[in-house]
Amino acid sequence: MLAAFIGFEVIRRVSPLLHTPLMSLTNALDAIAVVGAIILAGEHKTTLATILGTIAIVSATSNIVGGFIITDRMLKMFKSSGAKKA
Amino acid sequence: MSPAAVELIIEIAYIIAAALFILSLKWLSSPTTARRGVFAGEAGMLLAIVGTLLHHDIVDYKWIAIALVLGTVIGIPLGRVHMTAVPQRTALSHAFGALCVTLVGTAEFYLRAPDVPKFMMGVLSLEVILGSLTLTGSLMAAGKLQEVLPQRPITYKGQNFVNLSLLGIAIIIAVMLVLDPSKMYLYPLIVVIPLIFGVMMIIPIGGADMPTVISLLNSYAGLSAAAMGFVLDSKLLIVAGALDGASGFILSVNMSKAMNRSFTNVLFGAFGQEQTTAGGKEEARPVRSATAEESAAILAAANKVVIVPGYGMAVSQAQHKVRELYDALNKRGVDVKFGIHPVAGRMPGHMNVLLAEADIPYDRLLDMDEINGDFQQTDVALIIGANDVTNPAARSDSSSPIYGMPILDVDKARTVMVIKRGMSAGFAGIENPLYYLDKTLMLFGDAKGFVGNIVRELTGAGHA
Numbered sequence: 001m002l003a004a005f006i007g008f009e010v011i012r013r014v015s016p017l018l019h020t021p022l023m024s025l026t027n028a029l030d031a032i033a034v035v036g037a038i039i040l041a042g043e044h045k046t047t048l049a050t051i052l053g054t055i056a057i058v059s060a061t062s063n064i065v066g067g068f069i070i071t072d073r074m075l076k077m078f079k080s081s082g083a084k085k086a
Numbered sequence: 087m088s089p090a091a092v093e094l095i096i097e098i099a100y101i102i103a104a105a106l107f108i109l110s111l112k113w114l115s116s117p118t119t120a121r122r123g124v125f126a127g128e129a130g131m132l133l134a135i136v137g138t139l140l141h142h143d144i145v146d147y148k149w150i151a152i153a154l155v156l157g158t159v160i161g162i163p164l165g166r167v168h169m170t171a172v173p174q175r176t177a178l179s180h181a182f183g184a185l186c187v188t189l190v191g192t193a194e195f196y197l198r199a200p201d202v203p204k205f206m207m208g209v210l211s212l213e214v215i216l217g218s219l220t221l222t223g224s225l226m227a228a229g230k231l232q233e234v235l236p237q238r239p240i241t242y243k244g245q246n247f248v249n250l251s252l253l254g255i256a257i258i259i260a261v262m263l264v265l266d267p268s269k270m271y272l273y274p275l276i277v278v279i280p281l282i283f284g285v286m287m288i289i290p291i292g293g294a295d296m297p298t299v300i301s302l303l304n305s306y307a308g309l310s311a312a313a314m315g316f317v318l319d320s321k322l323l324i325v326a327g328a329l330d331g332a333s334g335f336i337l338s339v340n341m342s343k344a345m346n347r348s349f350t351n352v353l354f355g356a357f358g359q360e361q362t363t364a365g366g367k368e369e370a371r372p373v374r375s376a377t378a379e380e381s382a383a384i385l386a387a388a389n390k391v392v393i394v395p396g397y398g399m400a401v402s403q404a405q406h407k408v409r410e411l412y413d414a415l416n417k418r419g420v421d422v423k424f425g426i427h428p429v430a431g432r433m434p435g436h437m438n439v440l441l442a443e444a445d446i447p448y449d450r451l452l453d454m455d456e457i458n459g460d461f462q463q464t465d466v467a468l469i470i471g472a473n474d475v476t477n478p479a480a481r482s483d484s485s486s487p488i489y490g491m492p493i494l495d496v497d498k499a500r501t502v503m504v505i506k507r508g509m510s511a512g513f514a515g516i517e518n519p520l521y522y523l524d525k526t527l528m529l530f531g532d533a534k535g536f537v538g539n540i541v542r543e544l545t546g547a548g549h550a
Binding site: 006008010011012013014015016017018019020021022023024025026027028029030031032033034035036037038039040041042043044045046048049050052053054055056057058059060061062063064065066067068069070071072073074075076077078079 | 103107108110111112114115116117120121123124127128130131134135137138139141143144145146147149150152153154156157158160161162163164165166167169172175176179180182183185186187189190192193194196197300301304307308311314318320322323326327329330332333334336337340426428433434435436438439442443445447448451453
């Protein structure tokens with residue numbers, strides 16, 4: 001609840017300028033679900049859980065890696081006119 | 087190390103990671119600190135993963151390692167897609183996130199069933215229902231954006247009834263499972279029905295509604311991850327999921343406001359309802375058109391120009407030509423700004439990313455509220471591939487389907503120039519009275535080609 005509230009306040013202040021990077025970044029953060037998947041795949045309780053966990057790690061990791069790379073690429077492009085003259 | 091000590095270390099790693107995530111979003115609020123935000127996010131993620139790997143329940147690292155490597159191999163190309171493909175990439179990554187959550191939820195169910203506490207079963211159902219509908223919904227959205235699937239909204243009678251019943255049935259089954267988790271045979275239904283619902287939900291959605299839909303799917307993906315956090319009792323996951331859910335939620339509220347749709351309308355995916363026969367077929371009304379040469383002359387004589395980009399600019403990849411135009415006009419001392427409607431393009435902030443890619447400084451990109459007061463002092467409003475977001479009928483004609491939608495007041499500028507391929511109506515299927523104003527010049531042609539021609543006139547002919 002607290003997190004949602006803090007998140008709400010923080011995100012409201014993100015300017016529309018950066019909405020696309022915001023979305024790709026939160027997406028990457030969301031992939032923290034990988035921790036649940038890692039435990040599943042590592043516990044070896046049932047074969048089903050291991051298989052599902054492994055696939056889940058693959059999809060989450062691709063989101064983490066891809067999400068961070070593209071967010072950074074996007075942000076690199078945003079330059080102010082001040083910075084350019086300097 | 088004793089298991090208790092390891093547990094403590096993991097706990098601390100998670101708390102720091104959660105703090106880093108929040109900082110990461112905080113830094114994202116300004117372009118100057120935004121990249122620091124990405125580093126904070128990466129650091130938090132690394133910490134969380136390393137912490138998890140220490141977990142004592144893990145007995146076998148083989149599959150984890152393979153999966154991490156495979157995920158990285160898939161992730162790198164996904165991070166390197168072309169900027170114009172960002173909307174479909176985002177949709178695709180929502181699908182991946184949702185897949186992960188659904189799979190983990192399913193595995194958890196079969197590990198714990200039949201003795202699942204009521205609260206646990208409740209959040210688990212929520213996780214799986216949201217996860218699976220986001221999975222197929224996002225895949226459909228990505229397909230439409232990539233134009234693998236038809237972009238045109240497909241509607242049929244009773245669509246909302248069918249969709250809501252599907253969702254209703256899934257919820258009823260979930261409730262039955264909460265009351266009696268030993269009915270394990272019911273579980274596949276709360277995966278399969280939302281999977282179908284996800285497809286059905288996106289079918290009636292057309293291109294221009296995509297910004298709202300993507301935000302909404304983003305929010306669902308986040309909420310399902312937060313629900314998973316409750317299932318696994320992981321505060322970190324709850325925090326990250328809630329952040330994602332909140333950001334998607336805020337964006338969808340913004341988007342629906344910008345399109346003047348009620349939020350409930352959006353929540354139920356009831357889009358594309360208004361494209362009945364609103365467009366009058368008055369093609370015969372006179373419009374004034376102009377050549378690149380004439381428009382270059384007008385632009386060169388202007389003091390203040392506002393460029394309004396839309397999806398048409400993205401389609402024809404005109405952003406680099408627009409940048410050349412910006413440079414050419416700047417060189418002549420013309421003040422050029424960009425007016426960006428929140429729903430321009432196919433996802434929130436789409437235009438900003440494309441223009442930033444073309445190296446246009448971000449302080450020249452203004453959103454609707456910032457730019458609207460400027461149009462009265464603007465000599466030329468140049469519209470590139472945008473339509474409905476500039477339609478003055480939204481302000482004046484209460485019978486118009488888009489009446490009440492906030493628009494860019496381009497018609498207040500002294501001259502309006504519209505680059506457009508033809509006279510066809512925009513996404514909403516409505517005539518744009520703007521095109522018939524005396525001060526409006528229609529520049530027929532492909533955005534990239536036409537802007538290129540104007541630039542040539544400005545740079546070449548200008549010096550002679």
